[in-house]
Amino acid sequence: MTGIFLVDDHELFLTGVKTELGPHFDVLGSAGDVDAAIDSIRSLRPDVVLVDVHMPGGGGLAILANVAETNPEVRFLALSVSDSPEDVIAMIRAGARGYVTKSISPAELVDAVKRVAAGDAVFSPRLAGFVLDAFGRSVPVPQDPELDLLTPREQEVLRQIARGYAYKQVARRLSISVKTVETHVSSVLRKLQLSSRHELARWATDRRIV
């Protein structure tokens, strides 16, 4: 069974998520602040960590940065009330495999955790929109066009997600398998994480994302 760990400084929310995910996963533990979270994750070695973005002491970014050094196999799913591009892009760039807002339905959250556990990426419609915005109208950058450009198929998949379709529906609408959709999304995630794209930087600056 997939072992998960929860990090959130809101006790109430933590309890709620534990109840929702309890029947589906092995909830190894939870933490309410950054330092405790880092220690527990290192000793408990969960498969997936659900991490809040804004917390005292550096927030989700600090946890990602610290854990990635020692336990690169731990996967992160960001779970936040914020859906501002700053937070979303920062968490993804720091290595999160997905980003969902706290208004997500319990069933969708279970689905998202499973997907992250399997090594896939989880894109909400919003995130898909941000990525299309950042990479969208593209002029290839000479240094690394491979990384800096979304293929037409990847763009198409993102558009479908942005239109509110689930991976399964996207697959059917584009007549491809769900696995192929997941491959496309994972590859977009990789580009988003590795890309040093000039335009991404400018897009980020425009929106005051450092």
Added chain:
Amino acid sequence: MAISDPKAAAASAEVPARRRLRLARSHDERVFAGLAGGIGTTLGIGPIWVRAAFVTLTAAGGTGLVLYLLGWAATLGATTTEVAAPAEPRRKLGLGLMLAGVMLALRATGIWFGDAVSASVVLVAFGTAAVWDRSGPALATAGRPASMPTRARIAVGLFLMVGGVVAFFGSVDALADITPVVVAVAATAGGTLLVFGPWLWRMTDDLTMERRERIRTQERAEISAHLHDSVLQTLALIQRSDDPRRMVTLARGQERELRTWLYGRADGREPDGLRSALESVAARTEQLHDVPVEIVVVGDVPTTDAIRAVVQAAAEAAGNAARHSGASKVSIFAEVGPDGVDVFVTDQGKGFVVADVAEDRRGVRESIVARMVRHAGEATVTSSPGEGTEVHLHLPREPR
């Protein structure tokens, strides 16, 4: 030196059209009749500079006084309550050049008290203006002490003033007689500065602190007022409601509003473009029908008639989806691409057979399809029972 001067007209030709060139006395910026304030407002220059110009011209054979009286007579009954817009250095330069021109002309015609008098009056008048100018950067803006330019401006102003006084006394009599006086004046001024300088400095900083504190208090008051009017009210409503769907709508509506309030201003998006228009469509639909509307917008364009039509069509489509589909949520996705604007309104509700319904449904035919066609766009409705509905609105990029 009034507005009738052709040079003045030339200098003010670049004044934006919205500010009509009209001579009137200022109601709020007043020392005597408010004439300098009125002229300053019209020209977009701080009134202090206009006053300096009047004083300077008065020293030039009394011309300034005559002009002021003429202006005073011309503006009988004309009063303005406008206040000078922030001055542009270019305008001040224009005023300066204009003044220099008039002075040279007066000097050539002989209406002149003497070079020494005029030169020292110019120095003192504009030095004073530089020190007292309030239209430039404020003495201390929020969060930081008086800026360097401000301090530099005041230093230059003081220097000019002292220089003017010295020049005046220096020219009145033989230089030899006056040197001790100058030295005495300089020594007194220096001493005063040494004694009161630190105190003045500290007062500036205190003022800054006080200002900062006041701004902070105001901001806190604004935030608590906003939270009270919105969030607390909504929370109260939610506590009194026993319909879960209604609660969700209330919570989402409040969330959306709070987000706009918190992040909206810093977002750098078009204030009345496609994005914000669609966002308010989503908010309205959600409120009207108690169905969550998810919205994703990629890119943005300013609103035109055609864009307004797209937004209205999208509103109609979203309303239909919320009313008839029975879906738990409606999605709006808009993308501004190289070949135009595309908007998709999607629901995963019960769907319908397009051929059956389209004929008798005015909503779809008139408000969506016809509206798009009128603006050279198109609308495609894709739906089948059990599969949900998707309305695709496409507006091609306008030919340039």
